[in-house]
Amino acid sequence: MKFSLYIAKRYLFSKSSNNAINIITAIAGIGVIVGAMSLFIVLSGFSGLKDFSLQFSSVFDSDLKVTPETGKILNLSKEQEELLQQIDNVEAFSKIIEERVFLTFKGKNSISHIKGVDQNYQRVNAIDSTIFHGGWFESDNTAVIGAQISRNLNLGVYDYSELLEIYVPTPGSGQITDISQAFNKEHVVVSGIYHVNEELNSKYVFTPLELAKSLLSYEDGEISSLEFKLAPGVKEEVVKTKISEVLNQNIVFKNRMQQNDALYKMLNTENLAVYLIFTLVLIIAIFNVIASIIMIILDKKHNIKTLKNLGATLKEIRKIFYLQGVLMTVLGGLVGIVLGVIIILLQLQFDLVMITATLPYPVKLELFNVFLVFFTILLLGIIASRIASSRVREGLIG
Numbered sequence: 001m002k003f004s005l006y007i008a009k010r011y012l013f014s015k016s017s018n019n020a021i022n023i024i025t026a027i028a029g030i031g032v033i034v035g036a037m038s039l040f041i042v043l044s045g046f047s048g049l050k051d052f053s054l055q056f057s058s059v060f061d062s063d064l065k066v067t068p069e070t071g072k073i074l075n076l077s078k079e080q081e082e083l084l085q086q087i088d089n090v091e092a093f094s095k096i097i098e099e100r101v102f103l104t105f106k107g108k109n110s111i112s113h114i115k116g117v118d119q120n121y122q123r124v125n126a127i128d129s130t131i132f133h134g135g136w137f138e139s140d141n142t143a144v145i146g147a148q149i150s151r152n153l154n155l156g157v158y159d160y161s162e163l164l165e166i167y168v169p170t171p172g173s174g175q176i177t178d179i180s181q182a183f184n185k186e187h188v189v190v191s192g193i194y195h196v197n198e199e200l201n202s203k204y205v206f207t208p209l210e211l212a213k214s215l216l217s218y219e220d221g222e223i224s225s226l227e228f229k230l231a232p233g234v235k236e237e238v239v240k241t242k243i244s245e246v247l248n249q250n251i252v253f254k255n256r257m258q259q260n261d262a263l264y265k266m267l268n269t270e271n272l273a274v275y276l277i278f279t280l281v282l283i284i285a286i287f288n289v290i291a292s293i294i295m296i297i298l299d300k301k302h303n304i305k306t307l308k309n310l311g312a313t314l315k316e317i318r319k320i321f322y323l324q325g326v327l328m329t330v331l332g333g334l335v336g337i338v339l340g341v342i343i344i345l346l347q348l349q350f351d352l353v354m355i356t357a358t359l360p361y362p363v364k365l366e367l368f369n370v371f372l373v374f375f376t377i378l379l380l381g382i383i384a385s386r387i388a389s390s391r392v393r394e395g396l397i398g
Contacts, residue, residue: 004316007307008323011296021295028292029332031285036336036377037343039278043369044344046274048362050267054260056197060204061259062094062124062227064236066243069250072099073222076247083246084226089234092123097212098224101205102167102183105153112149114166115204116212124229127194127206133157134192140208144192148202155190163187166205171217186215279376286329286384293325293388304392314394322389329381337373341365 016022068074076095084093097116103109122128127144128136134157137144143164150156155164167183188207195201212218230239240253257264297304304317344365346352351360 003312004319005323007320008327011300011320012324012327016296016299018299021292021299024288024295025292025328028285028288029328031288032329032332032377032381033336033339035278035282035285036333036373037340038336039275039282039376040337040340040369040373041343042274042278043271043372044340044363044365045361046271047364047366047369050271051364052362053267054263056200058256058260059130059196060125060127060200061256063230063256064228064239064243065254065259066226066228066247067224067252067254069252072224073218074225074247074251075221075249076223076226077221080246084243087239087242087246089231089239091229091231092120093226093228094118094121094124095209095223096121096225096227097209097216097218099168099212099216101215103149103153103205104165104167105155106162108153110149110152110202112146112205113203114168114207114212114215116207116209116215118209121206121227124227130194130196131192132195134190137191137206137208140211141186141188142191142208143188144194144206145190146201146204147193147195148198149205150190150193152202157190157192160189163189166207166215168215184215184217186211275372279380282376283380286380289325289328289381289384290388292328293321293385294391296324297321297388297391314392318389318392320389321392322385325385325388326378326381329377329384333374333377333381336377337370340373341370 016025066074084090095118097114099114101112101114103112122136131144132147134144143166145155145164153164164187166186166188170182170184188211194206209223213222228239228243230236236253236255243253244251307317307320344363347361347363348365353361355361
């Protein structure tokens with residue numbers, strides 16, 4: 001092994017008497033460097049875009065959400081609420097009542113979701129940061145709506161000329177004889193308008209918990225879900241166990257990722273597609289390594305025969321060129337990764353590439369991407385070197 005590695009390093013760093021081979025080797029090395037650098041930069045850019053997208057999409061998602069396993073109602077007594085407050089590593093929790101509703105204002109209609117929240121909601125989710133007009137409600141019969149709802153209904157904040165009407169079907173069964181009995185209705189004034197993204201801007205109408213409770217005819221202790229803010233670094237499973245013991249009913253837990261399951265799956269699928277596409281580009285670059293090693297084998301034909309006469313076996317001679325190819329790809333990959341890291345750091349520090357005049361292209365430096373690119377380069381280098389070194393046969397050294 002030491003013998004083969006020594007010769008491989010000598011062949012890698014020494015120039016050939018044939019200038020064409022030197023050029024081919026240089027092109028192969030540059031191809032590996034550029035390929036590794038490009039793959040790392042693209043993965044870092046996609047990681048940045050992923051975080052940039054999720055910071056808006058998950059703004060209304062808590063660290064942990066508890067919903068009933070069946071049905072829409074979760075029962076929570078005063079005693080259970082007090083016990084939840086005593087759980088370690090739970091910084092805050094909020095009671096939620098949520099349901100689909102029909103909105104109307106001055107003859108204009110919209111479908112949305114009412115989300116009744118208690119006073120702790122602002123401690124659980126960073127809702128304040130999304131309100132760009134008006135403010136969070138501080139009294140009953142007020143609401144905070146999304147920007148798209150505001151546009152659909154042509155509704156601004158503190159518009160007392162006509163109140164926003166919220167309708168939900170009356171719960172129960174049996175035949176309805178009076179249409180006025182078919183719906184529960186509440187009148188609210190809008191105190192604030194939030195903006196997150198197109199989907200969320202048309203989804204929620206936030207109201208005080210008691211208003212939603214009255215509108216949906218919920219009894220005392222009945223809610224739709226609980227949302228928790230956990231202490232940093234806490235183990236979710238430990239908190240889940242304690243919450244389950246307190247609630248003592250069939251419940252479902254969802255962390256921040258699971259609450260955006262479809263979005264995470266889509267982003268991860270896109271990330272995989274980008275990785276595979278640029279790996280294909282890298283494979284094309286690795287073909288140059290195969291060509292380079294084969295050319296070196298032909299150029300070193302007389303040296304190979306000398307090594308054979310000195311006692312080197314066919315396996316040892318093949319290992320020389322195998323190790324040469326691996327060293328070429330590993331060194332090229334390392335240089336490419338270092339250059340990629342430098343470019344990402346420059347983007348983070350100096351905003352070299354801008355999406356708009358005020359928004360730099362988001363990138364993220366992740367150790368996982370470093371290992372992924374290096375592993376990809378190493379694997380492709382091993383395969384390419386194995387293919388190239390197999391060209392050393394008995395007829396060549398006989």
